[in-house]
Amino acid sequence: MPFARWIPQGRATNLTFFIIRRILWMIPVLFFVIVITFFLMHLAPGSPWDREGKQLSPEVIKNLNIKYGLNKPLWEQFYLYIWGIIHFDFGDSLRSPGQHVSDRILVSWPYTFTLGAVTFVLLVPIGIGLGVIAALRQNTLVDYIALGVATFSASTPNFVLGIFLIIVLALGLNSLTGGTFYLNTGGMSSPWNPFQPELIMPVITLGALPTAYIARLTRTSTLDTLRQDFVRTAWAKGLKARLVVLRHVLKNSLIPVVTALGPTFAFLVTGSFVVETVFSIPGIGRTFVTSIAARDYTMILGTTILFAVMIAIVNLIVDVLYVFIDPRVRLTG
Amino acid sequence: MATAIGVAQQVDWDVPEQTGLWKDAWVRFRRNRLAVAGLVFVTVMIVVAIGARLPTTPGGLWHILHLTASPFEQDVTNSYALPSLQHPLGTDILGRDQLARIFYGASISLTIGIVVQFLILFIGGAIGMAAGYFGGWVDNLLMRFTDIMYAFPDLLLVLVFVAAFGPSFWSIFIALGLVYWVGLARLVRGQVLSIKEKEFVEAAIMTGTAPMKLILKHLLPNSLGPIIVTLTFGIPAAIFTEAALSFLGIGIRPPEPSWGVMIEDGYAGIFADPRQVIFPGIAVALTMLSFTFVGDGLRDALDPRMKR
Numbered sequence: 001m002p003f004a005r006w007i008p009q010g011r012a013t014n015l016t017f018f019i020i021r022r023i024l025w026m027i028p029v030l031f032f033v034i035v036i037t038f039f040l041m042h043l044a045p046g047s048p049w050d051r052e053g054k055q056l057s058p059e060v061i062k063n064l065n066i067k068y069g070l071n072k073p074l075w076e077q078f079y080l081y082i083w084g085i086i087h088f089d090f091g092d093s094l095r096s097p098g099q100h101v102s103d104r105i106l107v108s109w110p111y112t113f114t115l116g117a118v119t120f121v122l123l124v125p126i127g128i129g130l131g132v133i134a135a136l137r138q139n140t141l142v143d144y145i146a147l148g149v150a151t152f153s154a155s156t157p158n159f160v161l162g163i164f165l166i167i168v169l170a171l172g173l174n175s176l177t178g179g180t181f182y183l184n185t186g187g188m189s190s191p192w193n194p195f196q197p198e199l200i201m202p203v204i205t206l207g208a209l210p211t212a213y214i215a216r217l218t219r220t221s222t223l224d225t226l227r228q229d230f231v232r233t234a235w236a237k238g239l240k241a242r243l244v245v246l247r248h249v250l251k252n253s254l255i256p257v258v259t260a261l262g263p264t265f266a267f268l269v270t271g272s273f274v275v276e277t278v279f280s281i282p283g284i285g286r287t288f289v290t291s292i293a294a295r296d297y298t299m300i301l302g303t304t305i306l307f308a309v310m311i312a313i314v315n316l317i318v319d320v321l322y323v324f325i326d327p328r329v330r331l332t333g
Numbered sequence: 334m335a336t337a338i339g340v341a342q343q344v345d346w347d348v349p350e351q352t353g354l355w356k357d358a359w360v361r362f363r364r365n366r367l368a369v370a371g372l373v374f375v376t377v378m379i380v381v382a383i384g385a386r387l388p389t390t391p392g393g394l395w396h397i398l399h400l401t402a403s404p405f406e407q408d409v410t411n412s413y414a415l416p417s418l419q420h421p422l423g424t425d426i427l428g429r430d431q432l433a434r435i436f437y438g439a440s441i442s443l444t445i446g447i448v449v450q451f452l453i454l455f456i457g458g459a460i461g462m463a464a465g466y467f468g469g470w471v472d473n474l475l476m477r478f479t480d481i482m483y484a485f486p487d488l489l490l491v492l493v494f495v496a497a498f499g500p501s502f503w504s505i506f507i508a509l510g511l512v513y514w515v516g517l518a519r520l521v522r523g524q525v526l527s528i529k530e531k532e533f534v535e536a537a538i539m540t541g542t543a544p545m546k547l548i549l550k551h552l553l554p555n556s557l558g559p560i561i562v563t564l565t566f567g568i569p570a571a572i573f574t575e576a577a578l579s580f581l582g583i584g585i586r587p588p589e590p591s592w593g594v595m596i597e598d599g600y601a602g603i604f605a606d607p608r609q610v611i612f613p614g615i616a617v618a619l620t621m622l623s624f625t626f627v628g629d630g631l632r633d634a635l636d637p638r639m640k641r
Binding site: 029032033036037040041043044151152154155156157158159160163164166167171266267269270273274277278288289292293295300304307308311312315 | 481484485486487488489492493494495496497498499569573576577580581582583596600603604607610611614617618621622625
């Protein structure tokens with residue numbers, strides 16, 4: 001990298017440049033996502049005016065196309081769309097007349113946020129804890145049980161797990177649990193409250209796979225660290241087991257786990273599509289899925305861009321975090 | 334003279350080593366009981382799936398042999414029937430035999446899961462090979478593209494593709510191929526880069542081997558192990574995605590009984606009869622689990638450097 005002479009050289013400068021470069025890299029990535037999604041949506045057969053059963057009359061469709069600008073050439077539509085996005089205008093939803101895409105996202109966002117945040121806060125310590133315990137007790141019953149649970153929850157589709165939970169907790173044990181865990185109308189009783197009992201089943205369903213993933217990764221990484229020379233030295237100099245594990249093993253074995261946080265976030269996003277459908281939660285995931293079924297172009301585009309931005313930001317944070325935690329990382333790319 | 338020696342050496346060295354590698358791998362694979370159990374289950378499912386579809390009459394071979402009822406025949410007077418000799422897993426809301434429908438669903442899941450891997454191998458293999466072999470700006474361009482694809486969750490991209498192509502078997506098939514090649518492309522590129530440095534490839538280049546022959550004869554066979562493992566782990570992922578799409582109502586559409594469709598149908602009537610969900614749910618989970626075990630077994634078997 002060409003450094004001007006007056007810029008102080010060192011790791012802090014490198015890190016600043018690294019972050020700037022990564023933020024600039026987000027622009028072509030997002031543009032690419034918008035291009036792909038936009039043209040796929042518009043080249044696709046079918047239109048948002050298709051109805052099951054009775055169809056709209058050709059005049060109505062013509063007027064609708066004029067109203068939403070769908071009669072203009074594709075390039076002009078694309079240009080207008082990009083121009084709108086630059087001004088934070090994502091257009092109107094095609095299937096919910098009179099509603100802005102951003103309004104619908106703002107309404108559904110809190111549900112998804114609460115569900116995702118509660119799951120994330122629980123799954124990281126549980127996953128890491130399971131992984132470390134399994135590694136410390138390698139090849140014992142505890143290890144086998146932890147690995148077995150991890151393998152099973154990684155191979156059970158989340159919608160199957162969610163429905164099985166409903167069958168067991170809401171149907172089977174109905175006399176014990178009553179309707180505590182499950183609203184007959186579905187959904188959550190409040191969008192923000194993280195302690196509502198209706199969250200228990202969605203959180204388990206959403207968190208099972210990423211917890212298993214983090215647990216497996218932590219186990220492998222801890223086993224690696226346990227074999228390192230500095231750990232043997234720590235044992236040899238008579239350090240207490242607690243200190244060896246906390247200070248020497250855990251600190252080093254968690255470094256690779258940090259990189260798993262990016263994929264974990266992606267799991268939570270795609271998991272929300274399924275989990276919100278199973279539990280009838282009116283969050284963004286559910287909105288995205290219904291928009292796809294309804295071919296609501298503007299909603300699909302808006303939510304996809306939102307997911308893309310969030311994922312790009314999380315990946316950036318994870319990368320920066322990694323640099324801070326592991327001083328051995330070289331700042332390239 | 335030189336060629337004669339070359340041929341003679343090839344015969345002497347290649348043949349025993351090749352058989353040795355695969356034979357060793359098989360011996361190691363057999364030692365893993367879970368992997369063998371997974372392989373047996375997968376084989377049974379494949380036979381079941383082929384039988385459910387082979388003669389194109391509705392119901393397939395199993396119906397012709399009177400082993401199951403037809404998966405499409407409705408009998409509304411007999412809806413939500415309990416398991417019996419006639420209907421071993423009972424019937425659904427329209428009185429259709431659940432076992433026959435699960436068998437038919439197996440053919441959809443397994444076709445998507447397994448056949449898609451060839452499409453992935455084709456796309457990912459070509460992109461990874463090109464990037465690794467040519468290097469330079471080709472590599473840079475392809476890998477930046479791969480990075481962008483890699484940053485996004487699979488299911489999100491598949492959903493966008495399926496939304497564009499419309500819900501059908503083929504659109505899921507193509508969408509899966511267009512999304513899941515990324516991991517394989519990275520793997521193949523890495524393999525090509527590392528093998529390119531090996532002496533036998535240098536020797537092949539020096540003796541003037543054509544690039545295509547070099548790729549097919551030297552680079553491909555030498556990276557076969559990790560590729561097979563990656564593709565095997567791709568099977569449960571593809572099966573899951575198809576089932577999830579169908580469950581969300583954007584995949585295979587009724588009356589075609591995909592497992593995802595059956596779970597969606599059953600979930601609508603879950604308070605009437607939870608069995609409608611339990612059986613197809615178990616079928617998906619067991620199939621995915623079996624492929625995972627086979628993948629684990631193959632990974633351990635095909636990598637002799639890994640000590641157990």
